[in-house]
Every structure is written in C-alpha cells, then in structure tokens.
Amino acid sequence: MTPSALPLGDPAPADGVLPAQAAVGAGHRKFSLYTHIPFCAVRCGYCDFNTYTATELGGGASQDAYAATAVAEVEFAARAMAASGLPERRLSTVFFGGGTPTLLPAGDLVHVLAAAVGQWGLEPGAEITTEANPDSVTRESLQELAAGGFTRVSFGMQSAVPHVLKVLDRTHNPAKVPQAVAWAREAGLDVSVDLIYGTPGESLADWETSVRTALSYQPDHISAYSLIVEDGTKLAAQVRRGQVPAIDDDDHALKYELADALFAEAGFSWYEVSNWARTPAHASEHNLTYWRGGDWWGIGPGAHSHMGGVRWWNVKHPTAYANRLGAGESPAAGREILDGPTRDMERIMLLSRISQGLELNSLSEGARRAVAGLIAQELVDPAQAFAGRLVLTLKGRLLGDAVTRALLD
Structure with a gap:
C-alpha cells in the first residue's frame, strides 16, 4: 500500500538511470516487484493511501487502460536497470497492492504479472500475492489468478463486527469472507487476512470476536494493524469534531496482547511486529524484503522503490503517471540517496x-x-x-x- 503524501527529495532523471550506488552488491540481494493498483470502489474513512474512486480519476486515466500503463513501466524499469549496470536478477516476490487490485479484471493482473516475468523471470518458489476485498473476487477470478501464476491472496477483512466496519466505511459483507477464503483454497492459493484494531467504538469483546472469527477461517497468515488516524482523512475530521472517540494507546496495547495470545494458541508465530504466520514457510517473503532493506521496484502512481540505498517515488495521480510513461519518461517524482x-x-x-x-x-x-x-x-x-x-x-x-x-x- 502506498501512502498518499510524497516525501521531499532530489529531482529524478527522465531516463530513470540510477546512481552507481544502486548496483553495488546487487548480485547478492534479492529483487522484488510491487505493483500499486490505485483504484477503490469507495474511499474508506480511515484511509490515507494513494487511491482513487472512478469519479476522482478525471480525464486521461482509466481503470480499463491501467494494465497497459503498468506494463509500460515494467518495460521502462527493465531498460533503466540495465542502463544502470544492475545485474540480471529473477524476481523473488511480486506483490499487487492498493487500493483494491481485484477491482481490475483478473486477466489484467495476470497480464501485468506476465510482462514482469517476461522481463526478469522468477526465482524457484517465488511468492506472488494480490490484495483483495472479499466482495471483489469470484470463484472464477481466483482460479484465473492461480492459473496465471499467483500463489497467494491477502483479504482485507479488517473486522468481523458490523458496527466496527461501519465506522471504517468498509462496504464488504463479513459473511463474504469465509466464502472468498474457500474459493481461494479451492484455487490452490495461500490465504492471508488483514485485521485492524483500535477502531473508535470497538470493545475488547468486539476485537476478540474478530480475531476468533479470522482464525476460524484457518488462514496461513494474519496481519493485525493498529488503527492510525491520519491527518486529512474523514476519520480524523470525525475525531476532531468529537463524533467518534480518539485513539487510546492503552486500548491498542490490550488488543495487541490479546491478539498475540489467541494467535499463539492457534499455532501462529509472530515474525514481524504486525504479522503472524502458521509456519515459517507462510511468512510473507515480500513483507520481509521491506524489513530486511532489500531491493524492489514499485510500479504505479505514488509507488516507492528502493535499490542499494537509493530510494525514489512516482508521481501521485494516475493521469500524470500515464502521461509520463506515454512520453517515454520516468514516472518518478523524486529520489534520495541514503548515506x-x-x-x-x-x-x-x-x-x-x-x-x-x-x-x-x-x-x-x-x-x-x-x-x-x-x-x-x-x-x-x-x-x-x-x-x-x-x-x-x-x-x-x-x-x-x-x-x-x-x-x-
């Protein structure tokens, strides 16, 4: 997921060529790809990610054309990496995040993945994940994703309690989650579910219900994130006006401790502060790429990338992003070289x-x-x-x- 606010940095060159530092030791580092799909059916009140509903896109950008634009950046990335002296490396992980990637047809996601595999190839056992809203998948779409090379799906469950989902402006029906998980299992995909704790009005009993419900689906992996009220969001305005209570750090701590105990009781182990896996093999290798400071190229508007201590980020709006690539130029808005x-x-x-x-x-x-x-x-x-x-x-x-x-x- 890509934050909406871009950092300050130095200008990025139009040809995308990276400083020499990016190539130093690259042959000993794994290489991953992140693809940002910036579309949502509705904007959730707590969300500060770089996402757009259909009415917010404006001219020059569309969901229908997005896959082709993402492929154009894949091709641009391959040329820029070669020109930068980076060694040939196969992809160890690929992650489609958003937004809601599965708002695009499964065939579009498979098309972008196929373009990336065509450029770089895959390491044996490569992990290929897409995020999904439980309402945005069907049995057929999940089967198409699996047939196209995806190995894993991460469902945005957030809560099993309707009044909590309402505060978050989540529109999915909680009853759809077990159906979506069953379809993913049937397609042969590993399953992760995402939860959020600390929503205003969520009791400890509500949170326990959500955790136990998520565990009842027998996923391979669970992420549990504390709710952060970001400036500029609908939720921040509601807190400021006193319509919903402010975040309580002690409440967050109690809910984290409860979740960790229930996950451990179910056989899950933590491998990162907000992530638990059924076995070490089910830990998200893509997540670990970030925590280990690995190399990844971020495709899409607002997406961030990192290679060998060089970090850069793309322009935010899908129209500006598409226009840059249409002109054969880097979509990067800025970059920094870490000392x-x-x-x-x-x-x-x-x-x-x-x-x-x-x-x-x-x-x-x-x-x-x-x-x-x-x-x-x-x-x-x-x-x-x-x-x-x-x-x-x-x-x-x-x-x-x-x-x-x-x-x-």
Missing part, C-alpha cells in the same frame, strides 16, 4: 521489528551497552541476547520505538 549513517539507522529500525532480530555484533559499542538496560526493562529477550541476537519480547514489540531510540542514542 551510511542513515542506512545504518534504518537497518536497526527495520530489523529490530522482525523475529529474526539483529546481530549484536553489528551494533555500535554504545548500542551494545544499551542492550543490558533493555533486557532489564524486559524489552529484549535475554536468552537471545546471550546468544548474540537482539529480539524483542512482547513488551518490546509494544514499545519498539523506545528500543530503537535506545540503540541509536
């Missing part, structure tokens, strides 16, 4: 979030000294630390920002 200290800071911030953790000998002397205090505060697992790794405890996952600050001070 050594920034890359190290981000490495600590990201790797500390996953269950694999950080090697203590990769930390500075000052950070290693801070670990003893983090153990005393029960934020870091002592047994793992004595074995040479920094891994968060449950309390540490709730206070991850404090851990990062301690390591960077």
Whole structure:
C-alpha cells in the first residue's frame, strides 16, 4: 500500500538511470516487484493511501487502460536497470497492492504479472500475492489468478463486527469472507487476512470476536494493524469534531496482547511486529524484503522503490503517471540517496521489528551497552541476547520505538 503524501527529495532523471550506488552488491540481494493498483470502489474513512474512486480519476486515466500503463513501466524499469549496470536478477516476490487490485479484471493482473516475468523471470518458489476485498473476487477470478501464476491472496477483512466496519466505511459483507477464503483454497492459493484494531467504538469483546472469527477461517497468515488516524482523512475530521472517540494507546496495547495470545494458541508465530504466520514457510517473503532493506521496484502512481540505498517515488495521480510513461519518461517524482549513517539507522529500525532480530555484533559499542538496560526493562529477550541476537519480547514489540531510540542514542 502506498501512502498518499510524497516525501521531499532530489529531482529524478527522465531516463530513470540510477546512481552507481544502486548496483553495488546487487548480485547478492534479492529483487522484488510491487505493483500499486490505485483504484477503490469507495474511499474508506480511515484511509490515507494513494487511491482513487472512478469519479476522482478525471480525464486521461482509466481503470480499463491501467494494465497497459503498468506494463509500460515494467518495460521502462527493465531498460533503466540495465542502463544502470544492475545485474540480471529473477524476481523473488511480486506483490499487487492498493487500493483494491481485484477491482481490475483478473486477466489484467495476470497480464501485468506476465510482462514482469517476461522481463526478469522468477526465482524457484517465488511468492506472488494480490490484495483483495472479499466482495471483489469470484470463484472464477481466483482460479484465473492461480492459473496465471499467483500463489497467494491477502483479504482485507479488517473486522468481523458490523458496527466496527461501519465506522471504517468498509462496504464488504463479513459473511463474504469465509466464502472468498474457500474459493481461494479451492484455487490452490495461500490465504492471508488483514485485521485492524483500535477502531473508535470497538470493545475488547468486539476485537476478540474478530480475531476468533479470522482464525476460524484457518488462514496461513494474519496481519493485525493498529488503527492510525491520519491527518486529512474523514476519520480524523470525525475525531476532531468529537463524533467518534480518539485513539487510546492503552486500548491498542490490550488488543495487541490479546491478539498475540489467541494467535499463539492457534499455532501462529509472530515474525514481524504486525504479522503472524502458521509456519515459517507462510511468512510473507515480500513483507520481509521491506524489513530486511532489500531491493524492489514499485510500479504505479505514488509507488516507492528502493535499490542499494537509493530510494525514489512516482508521481501521485494516475493521469500524470500515464502521461509520463506515454512520453517515454520516468514516472518518478523524486529520489534520495541514503548515506551510511542513515542506512545504518534504518537497518536497526527495520530489523529490530522482525523475529529474526539483529546481530549484536553489528551494533555500535554504545548500542551494545544499551542492550543490558533493555533486557532489564524486559524489552529484549535475554536468552537471545546471550546468544548474540537482539529480539524483542512482547513488551518490546509494544514499545519498539523506545528500543530503537535506545540503540541509536
């Protein structure tokens, strides 16, 4: 998913050629592709992602033409990477996010995937995922996706409780989720479900109902994200006007602890602060690409990319995006080249979030000294630390920002 606000940065060249830094060591890094589908049937009140309903698109952009435009960026990306001296690498993961990717016909998603595979090929066992709204799929569309190479689908369930879904402006019928999961299973796809906790008016019992309901579908993977009220959203305005209560951090913590306990009881293990998998093989390799600071090219308006410490982001609006590519130019709005200290800071911030953790000998002397205090505060697992790794405890996952600050001070 792509945030709507773009960062500041340096201008990006029209030919898309990357600085030499992007190619350094690239042969030892995996390569992934993210494809942003910026369309939604309705805009959810909490959403701050770069998405558009049909009435918001304006002239020069359409859902019907989008697949062809995305393919044009795939082809542009392959040329730019070759011109930048990056080695040939096959794709290890592909992820279609949004928005609601499955608002496009399954054949369009398969077409974009086929273009990417034609350019780069796939690693053996490559993970290929699309997000989906439970109302936006059919048995036939899921079978078409599976036949076209997709291996995984992530359903935006968010809650099983109607009044919570109403606050979120989610339009799907909760009863559709088990049907969609069954169709995905029938097609041979792995299944993930996404949940959101901390919605105004959601009780602890409501949240438990949602977690237990999600587990009853026997997914392979579950994501549980705390609701963040983003400036400029409908929900932020409702909170400001007092129409719905503000977010409560203690409520979030209680719900996280409850979810983690219920997931563990069902045999799921956390591998990243907001993600749990039935087995290590079911962890999202695409998610882990981000947390491990890997290389990925982001296709689509507003999509972000990263290679070897070079980060860039595309123009936001689908019309501007299509016009750039139609002119044979990079759709990038800006980029930044991360220096050594920034890359190290981000490495600590990201790797500390996953269950694999950080090697203590990769930390500075000052950070290693801070670990003893983090153990005393029960934020870091002592047994793992004595074995040479920094891994968060449950309390540490709730206070991850404090851990990062301690390591960077």
